[in-house]
Amino acid sequence: MKLVKTRDGRNYLVPFLLVTSLFFLWGFAHSILDVLNKFFQNEMHLSKTQSAFIQVVVYGGYFLMALPAGAVIRHWGYRAGVLTGLFLYGIGALLFIPGAEIMAFPFFLFSLFVIGCGLTFLETSANPYVTVLGDADASEQRINFSQSFNGLGWILGPLVGGWFLFSPESAPNIALPYALIGVTVLIIGAVFCFVRLPEISSSTSSETTGEAQSLTTKDATLDTPQTSTLSEIRILSRKSAFVFGWVALFLYVAAQTGVNSFFINYATEHIAITDSMAATLLSFGGMGLFMLGRLGGSWAMGRIRAEHLLAILAIIATLATSAVVLAPGGIGFAALLVVYLCESIMFPTIFALALRGLGAHTKIASSLLIMSIVGGAVAPLLMGIVADGHSMALGFIVPLVCFVVIAAYAISRR
Secondary structure, three states: OHHHEOOOOOEOHHHHHHHHHHHHHHHHHHHOHHHHHHHHHHHHOOOHHHHOHHHHHHHHHHHHHHHHHHHHHHHHOHHHHHHHHHHHHHHHHHOHHHHHHHOOHHHHHHHHHHHHHHHHHHHHHHHHHHHOOOOHHHHHHHHHHHHHHHHHHHHHHHHHHHHHHOOOOOOOOOHHHHHHHHHHHHHHHHHHHOOOOOEEEEEEEEOOOEEEEEEEOOOOOOOOOOOOHHHHHHHHHOOHHHHHHHHHHHHHHHHHHHHHHOHHHHHHHHOOOOHHHHHHHHHHHHHHHHHHHHHHHHHHOOOOOHHHHHHHHHHHHHHHHHHHHHOOOHHHHHHHHHHHHHHOOHHHHHHHHHHOOOHHHHHHHHHHHHHHHHHHHHHHHHHHHHHHHOOHHHHOHHHHHHHHHHHHHHHHOO
16 A cells, blocks of 8 residues: 555554554544534533533643653653553543443533543554654645544444434433443544554754654654753744644634534524434434545545645635635535535644654654644634524634634645
8 A cells, every 4th residue: 555655665554454443442432522512502501601511621631631642652652652551541431431420511521531531542642653654745634534434433433422312212321332432432442552663863954965764663662852841832832834724723723613513503593403313414414524534535636735625625614614604504514514624624634734744753743743632622612602692693703713714824835
């Protein structure tokens, strides 16, 4: 498979496929949140602003745990990062079993925070890892392919969540889906205990040769730069392309999370359908287009430069979100589905572009980029405040602003 071959002929298909499976797991974890949002509004009589704290605690975990996750990876390797992430994810999911008996919103928030910490370790490990499992010129295409499986998780999350929580035939059961998730994740963690993954070893890049990266079969130690973490952060803060990339990623996650969090609210309020039907439309409509966009984007990047494709889709997303705000109803809802198609390649593409040419600083830069995922804690809260005070449609002005800045970033990288 050419996508995972290096210029010296090494083939990393097996580790690539194993790590790609992790993308599905965190896609599922994130997308089921969008059903929880409406479920807690219904069952605990929460306002939209209050229910947005579901996203606040999960994405807040990314901000708090990104640098610790990076430290674990730097000292003990990517495999240790993956195992830590799977353990925290599994434990957080199993906490929903006692949570279903207690039915206290703060306890659910704590459980989701633990899951968010686990997801931080998984994303900090897997995102940069797949970018170097092959030729550097195909890094954006490779991460978009892996993120396609993330898209599959995004489809199944609302479908499973809607089935257990909004089924007209049975009472809501919040414990069972999370119990199944927890057991599955811990089993996958047990598999990774017996799998050896090649580790990334980076050397400092030069202006003429670009980023020099190699892979070794070491499993516990890494070749790390001699500079301290703070020194590396200072170096990265002077790289305008990286800083703008961090801001763009922050705003992308803010936009995506806001759109997902209130999709069901927008659908039920502006086209008058049931929660169950809205969850199904989120799964097969929004997330289905999201996954198709990931697959199509991976193919298109073999023919169009990644930054060019990003610019085109960001501009279309800006126009579509404008319609969501200005034309609530059938037109606005159709435009909302278009937004999902446009979002598809944004995260992996911005992530890969921001890491381009960083050489020995790739690992700390990856941790900092994962911290930017805290944007997902901001947008739903702002949208909830606007929706509670005005209308759900007007709340979508928050992702609209985000897409404008993302378009500017993409154009700046051309």
